[in-house]
Amino acid sequence: xxxxxxxxxxxxxxxxxxxxxxxxxxxxxxxxxxxxxxxxxxxxxxxxxxxxxxxxxxxxxxxxxxxxxxxx
Numbered sequence: 775x776x777x778x779x780x781x782x783x784x785x786x787x788x789x790x791x792x793x794x795x796x797x798x799x800x801x802x803x804x805x806x807x808x809x810x811x812x813x814x815x816x817x818x819x820x821x822x823x824x825x826x827x828x829x830x831x832x833x834x835x836x837x838x839x840x841x842x843x844x845x846x
Contacts, residue, residue, distance in 0.1 A: 776801040780826070787820050 776784075781798065788795055793813060794806040810816065818828045 783824065784821070784826070787817070791820065792801055793817065 775804070784803070785845070791813065793809065795803050796806055797804045821828055829831065
């Protein structure tokens with residue numbers, strides 16, 4: 775669960791970094807598209823300043839591996 779203040783902050787940071795998302799429920803953000811390594815790093819650094827941590831689901835990582843394999 776995420777408090778309204780944290781939720782607002784995260785949304786503001788996402789928008790400031792130009793990262794689009796479709797939903798933000800119960801502390802889980804569904805991104806519209808995959809983040810580049812640079813975007814992930816920028817978002818992670820932004821969140822760390824406030825004691826927040828990024829976590830990506832295993833299905834996201836598996837999906838990336840599958841996508842990379844199929845598109846080589």
